[in-house]
Amino acid sequence: MRDHHPRLPSAPGFWRSPLRGPWFTSVLGTVLLAGITVLFLTGLVSYAAYNPNLSPVNDQTPDKGVLGFYLFAWPTGPVWLYRLTQGIHVTLGITLIPVLLAKLWSVVPRLFALPPARSLAHALERISLLLLVGGGLFEFTTGVLNVQLDYVFPGSFYPLHFYGAWVFFAAFVAHAVLKAPTALRNLRGLGREEGDLVSPRPDAPTVSRRGALWLVGGGSLLLFLTTVGQSLGGPLRRTALLAPHGGADPGGGPNGFQINKTAAYAGITPADTHEDAWRLVVTGRTGTVRLSRAELLRMPLHSASLPIACVEGWSTQDQWWRGVRLRDLAALVGHDGDPPDVFVESLQRRGAFRRAALRANQVADPRSLLALYVNGETLSPDHGHPARIIVPAAPGVLNTKWVTRLTFGDL
Ligand SMILES: Nc1nc2c(c(=O)[nH]1)N[C@H]1C(S)=C(S)[C@@H](COP(=O)(O)O)O[C@H]1N2
Ligand SMILES: [Mo]
DSSP states (O other): OTTTSOOSTTSGGGOOOTTOSHHHHHHHHHHHHHHHHHHHHHHHHHHHTTOTTTOTTTOOOTTOTTTTTTOOOOOOOSTTHHHHHHHHHHHHHHHTHHHHHHHHHHTHHHHHOSSSOSSHHHHHHHHHHHHHHHHHHHHHHHHHHHHHHSOOSSSOHHHHHHHHHHHHHHHHHHHHHHHHHHHHHHHTTOSOSOSTTSOSSOOOOSSOHHHHHHHHHHHHHHHHHTTTHHHHOGGGGGGOTTSOOSSOOOOSSTTOSOOSSOHHHHTOOHHHHSTTTOOEEEEETTEEEEEOHHHHHTSOOEEEEEOOBOTTSOBOOOEEEEEEEHHHHHHHTTOOSSOOOEEEEESOOSSGGGEEEEOHHHHHSTTOEEEEEETTEEOOGGGTTTOEEEOTTOOGGGSOSSEEEEEESOO
16 A cells, blocks of 8 residues: 555655656756856855955954865955956855755655665765755855845854855765766766656656756746846846845945945944044054044045955946055055055944954055045945045955054064
8 A cells, every 4th residue: 555655755656756867866966066166166265365364353263274274365366356256156156046956856755765774885875965965055045145134143154154165065075976977877868767766656747857957947047147237236236136135225426336334334423434533543563643534635545446346246346446555554654665464443333344354465455545535536424434445356345444443563
């Protein structure tokens, strides 16, 4: 009887879809092999871009020691570098969601198969599968939550997503090595449509296997087309229907580009930023200098066309910034020629992004500015008036707004 009316998902006959089979699973697996490898690499790169080794204000991931073996000084060019790497990371991650779900769906009978382990090797394989499925769901979920809801995690998003990535990728590599030979055979059509994935009592098909793949691909394409605009910026941003909404409306004009956190959100009031109240406090080898906005404006002003690129995947096209070079400010306090790292502090009193550390190579770049103007106009309150950092190729989070203190020295 049980064979004819299986009630338990552990019974092979419980799963009826005629789509399941080695070929379908192998095609999806191959797409994920390429896609997840790119996600992992762009993710590692994104983490490096924060200068996580420089200062605990940039990153507090404990014991990243071994896993941080690859960290390097993030370059300052090309200026679109982080736009590209993080745009790929977020857009590709979102695009792959239908493929990931279809792949999990295609092998779901295996997750319920009994007995749980036939041998030690089989037990190990199943544990690695748990890490793979759990790790994959965890990475995609935390990534999407971070993009859509903006840091909703206990503590920081970075350690969760970073540790999760290593666990997931380790299981992923083991899985790929184990399955690659079979997958290759299935793709070439040499494998036969048999085995535990093929339902012993399939329902009548409503769509062919190829048709189902087109559906998955169509879902991915739709996600791609409604996401990618946020990384392209400019007028194409409007096509990004899936980009997070409900944020501040940047309005039009020179300051009319995306706003991450508004001045109101950050608790910055006109009383804080008023000419009489605001001072820039610069500290370095030779002591401390306090500068009013008028004094800053008497220093040599320089321009740079640079984008803002956020970890959340959105970025702006180049904006035309004008302000004082960071290296000129370093020189003011005794660091001529070879500027050191700098610790940047905002007027903002609370919140994770009120402080950031920049590396010496970023300070030294002539395009790295303490910006006072954007696109020919004074910075708007939401874009960081009276002064903000803008550094080429750096993630948005390092471009501190409402800056009030710069401390030069090796961190
Ligand atoms: N003081 C302060 N500076 C900040 C932030 C912040 O929350 N507080 N957000 C950062 C992040 S995450 C990004 S992406 C950029 C966005 O700059 P924008 O709002 O001018 O586009 O500002 C950065 N500077
Ligand atoms: Mo950001």
